[in-house]
Amino acid sequence: MHGPLATLTTITSLLVAGWALIGAVRNRPPDRVQFIGLGVLGLVIVALTVMAVIAMASGERPASMATFIGYLITMICLPPLGAVLARLEPTRWGSVIVTVVCLVVPVLVLRLHQTWAEVSVG
């Protein structure tokens, strides 16, 4: 998995993680920017997933289909999970949750790439 959308996913998640980390260090609860950032990240991930599904529909297959789909589903769930938990925790720890969730996304992009390196998205 490579291409503009994969790169955009990594950059977006790192930006939101960085912003949320600043909030956590400054002892701030999750702010509007963090929630919007999670929303944008979620949309980028949905676009990434659609492109991957289109690639699969055209007959190409990752080496391990089950692993690839597992990572994709996990990644789709992350931004909503982060948003829900951050809403429940309107303290600095909510910002820590957003940071952690957003730092997991680039790891998943990397794992998706390791599982199916050939496919280009975006």
Add this chain to the structure above:
Amino acid sequence: MAESRPAPATNRGFGRVLVAVYLLFAVAASARAGVQIATRFDEAPLAYALSALAACVYIVATVGLARGTAFGRRLAVACCTFEFLGVVVIGAASVLYPEAFPDETVWSAFGQGYGYVPLVLPVLGLYWLWRGARDAST
């Protein structure tokens, strides 16, 4: 405020971060164990059975921490202790006897494949639970 609560909630503040990370590990370990067992259990039955066991423990720990009741806390203490022993024993075994672990588990090489988070997580969990218990007794 807290008169009806026997101990401070384990599922607030930093505890909620722990719940989030435990949830991620519960999902990651279950998904991995599921794929391994469904597709190639015969290749490494010991490693895959351990993956499944680790996944179950993460799920129970997540529920215990998230519920935050007295029973939930005891459950979480048991799970965190088990996880810590698991990651140390299996981690050491996977380094000393690599031939017994032909494929990775969450606990292989002390959780190296997961950025050593499996090693740190139970320690953080036990510390958090111990702190909650200490605050409750004072």
